[in-house]
Amino acid sequence: MAEVPPTRMNQQVFKLKLKAAQGGHRLLKKKADALKVKFRDYAKSIAETKSGMANDASGAYFSLTQAEYAAGNFKQKVSEGSMTARIRVGAGVDNVAGVKLPVFSKYETGASADNQSLGLVGGGKKIVAVREKFTNLLEMLIKLASLQTSFQTLDEAMKVTNRRVNALENVTIPKIEDTLAYIGRELDELEREDFTRLKLVQGKKEEEQKAEAKRKALLPIAPGKENEADITAEYDAGDDTDVVF
Amino acid sequence: MEVGKLVAVIGDEDTVTGFLLAGVGHRTAQGSNFLVVKGDTKLQQVEEAFKAFTTRDDVGIILINQHVANDIRHVLKDYNATIPTVLEIPSKEHPYDPEQDYIMQRVNMFLGGGT
Amino acid sequence: MATPHPTRGTGDLTTFNIQHGFAEALLRGMRSSFLKDADYHHLTQCETLDDVKLNLTETDYADVLADSNAMSPAAFQKVAVEKLVCEFQYLRTQTVEPLSTFMDFITFEYMIENVMLLLKGALGGRDINELLEQCHPLGMFKESTMRSIPTFENSARGYQDLYQTVLVDTPVGPYFAQFLMESASSRSGGSYNVLAEVEIEIIKSSLIKYWLEDFYNFTMKLGGHTAEIMGELLRVRADSNAINITLNSFGTALNEPAMRTSDRKRLYPGFGHLYPAGIANLSDVTDEEELGRALEPFPQYAAVWNIHASGHGDKTIDDAFYERDVQMLELAFESQFHFASFYAYVKLKEQEIRNLVWVSECILQQQKDEIQNFVQVFSQNAPWRK
């Protein structure tokens, strides 16, 4: 603070800075609120989707159990051999309040399904049901993945914004205000110093005048001297109450 | 180069089987995009697979069973990139527990603290 | 195919026991090991797998469960299957010809599964030890032979070698030979093309078909009660296989017009109640409606089909077949002086293990509504006993 010279010009500069900071603070606050609303939306839908996913998942696992009951142990056959992914995820971008959010979407390559003849001698229908259930679950999970990534990105963005808001609110603005106050104080101090100096000079002058008057009383009064005495009389100590140190 | 990214799966046999049936499986000479975690699978193997999946640039989403995720929680905590996204899913034997999901912890904290 | 000719007959009412009485009585002693109605009732009331285990310790599974810390459906299954295999092998050591050959025939089905698993694993470059662990213990043959299956190089020559040096040595070798021969005659190219290009599941179905036919021939040669009862079991099995293959082929490549006659038809076993007229009809059907029509002339299957067609939500064609199977197997098991009871025992035990897994899975996944949907073995409340 000390490095800022308490001048009228600097006071002006800092007043402008304060205005800018408050404007920025207001804008960032708005952004943070917008993000917060969005974030809350995402949080809610994540909570919902996750609990829905838990149900879907147990349904899917159970269909697997049913298929196993009907078709015997086929699990080991599924993970054998080479295979090509039929379902991939495409990545897109969504924009919320200036924050870029990644969005996944299901993308089917169109390759034919592996292990089509699984359960040929029994349980084939059940295995088809497993496929369907897990494909649904996967779709849901891909949606959830988008939500979750968005959630995390938003979380990060919100943190940054909040940090900025807080920095403005708690550090930058008080600092500028402090500086302004300091400058004002220093300026007032200077003013008072001038005043005291003036008073001292005046006192001295009055003494001199009294001595002069005494001397003058002995001498005849010179014209035009009453005027001077009136001006000094206006500087009365009682008029200075509005300046409080 | 194929369009789109893969979905990787780390989980028990049922989970992996289910998603393979759904068609996410991809196995080439370089390796596969899934890991079956059995009773005798070493923790180190799981960690390595997880790290490998997170560093592969053709993986978009990693599905991991919650109970497996709990075992390698320390690795998961250190992982903070957004893509590939790590998604914790329930397994057959361990029903979904929102308490243990990091994301759900955040969500609940937010929803609980915010409202 | 050279179906082994039984060295002597099974014997009849008065002579069966001379050779096989002990083994048969031993088998019948094991009937008490089946879970009873009360056991199933207790099991379905359980809340946790701990309870399930506790309840099982009051049954015949007590000993095997005591030695293991199995706590998951898969672990229960493993333990139960091991117990079954142990009992089966014990029985097998107590038998003489031709019962021992008959029992070997039962294991061939699992051997085919194992060989296919090893072959597929080999194509995927999997670890042999891991594969061996996944093999069904009932279908194990010499370990050195099993180990050498996946070591063959993935080339045309490699598969020739594989067949000529390894598979030909196994009991299921002849089925492979027949499969390779038939494939070679219908297509050009060596065995490599076949093994690499045809889906494993279809190869397996073909092998199972050859096995069924072989088993059926052997049973017929045995004669007597065995031919009568076991023949019926196998005929029904062949028929249900044919129906299932047709039903499950809808929506897959097998239902393509070109594949229908060339590939799908070859999967139908060459005996059974449906053979030959029904099979001829089956090979032309393209959708469920036509399948239903093709089955109409056969009342026993039309009944099963109607369960499927009427779309009872909780009862599928698999359940209906299972129910039929259990009923027939129970009857086969309950009659004396023939070999079919050995087959019935293995199959009924498998059903029981399936039930056990089902119940424990339902408990694990908290699916209490579904817990009763299994086909109980030797139940007093079975629909056919009412």
Added chain:
Amino acid sequence: MSSAQCASEYCNQGWSEVLTHMSPYGYASFGVAFGLGLSVIGAAWGIWLTGSSLVGAAIKAPRIRSKNLISVIFCEATAIYGVIMAIILTNKIKAPETSGYYLEDGWDYNGYYYAGYGMFSAGLSVGLTNIASGISVGIAGSSCAIADAQDSSLFVKILIVEIFASALGIFGIIVGIIQSNACEFPTFAISNNYNN
């Protein structure tokens, strides 16, 4: 009969000659042999059928082993019927009191042949019925052991079936005894008695 084949006077002219020329003592002894032998075969067969099942079923249900010995005893009973019959028949075979190579004149040939054929048939009656009885007791006993191993309340019920099967042997022995009752081997010539 072709004399070319059989020129010697000791040659038998076919089975009929063998059978008609066989001594009644021979017939009687064969009756004993068949009665005992066939009964024992029946009993052994039954025990075999029961025993193998009993031993097999007792592995999983050891409690049945002593109770089901009854089935074995039932089978054994058929052998005992044979032994009883054999003793009765054997006691009836009496050697002639006359000395010399030929039977005396006035020998009671009717009674002589009656006794021989009668005892032969009695032995066969007992033997054949006991074979049937033994096998049927064996089959029932085999089922009894297996059934008892599953459900002990079935034991008594199947035992009744076994008793009926065992009763078949008793029919045989009753008829056999009646058959053999009238058989009395003459020990001396009747006409000689009249003459003296």
